[in-house]
Amino acid sequence: MYQLTPYLFFSGRCEEALDFYTKCFGGVVLTKQRFKDAPVQIEGAEPNWVMHAEIEAFGLKLMLSDGVVARELSGNNVALSLVFDDLDEQARVYDKLLEGGHIMRPLEDAFWGGRFGKVEDQFGVRWILHCDLVK
Template sequence: MKQQNTMAKINPYITFNGNCEEAFSFYKSVFGGDFTHIERYKDMPANSHLPKCETNKILHISLPISSETILMGSDTCWETDTEFDTEARFGDNISLSISAQSEEEATQIFNALSNGGRINMPLQKTFWNAYYGMLIDKFGINWMISYDYPKN
């Protein structure tokens, strides 16, 4: 039996077709608290690997709903011709987001989950100071794996 990994945290990540901000405002009214992160597509650096979208769409938003769980989300960017060229379909618009404790842990988890699946975005350093990748495992489950580098 594989030893249980107690370091990584798993959080739900929901993708929307342009109404992410409205949905998260609703979730905030239900759960309370404050957004710990909100970024729009217009905030991306010019050289990012992400597609250009309607500038006011949500690139990433985070709402802590307990001491252990963060609800996260974004708007899809399906009007462009990239690997992100997909409209969110309800039923498969939720990913499990893993926050690893190190690059090594992120790599190990990413490689294990992608075995027999499909890599949508290889693990790489990103402009938001994370080591991040996306995949669909062999059972059709969407995963986002990240390690956030320490802030200087």
């Protein structure tokens, strides 16, 4: 089983957007991590930018980031995030989305305790796939 979660990118304005959406939707911030708090330096990242944040409102989760990948340009600031509970299913979907597309980030274990990967499919839609490794 997996679920679709909108992931929005703001290129330096994520903090502002996080505050705005939280107020708009009456939501709560579930998590907020800055690039400077990552255990390894991420090339091209502004240290105080938001690496990853999540808010929840009305039973919906919304993910936000300032993003650093050169392909994440203005005008293409949305990615669809799939959160899995099965590693095999995550790998199967990742491989299928990759057909005719390209890897933005390989599917691999991440420092925060999940398996993570990113694909741009053949239609230019960006997909983020995450599965918790610890249950």
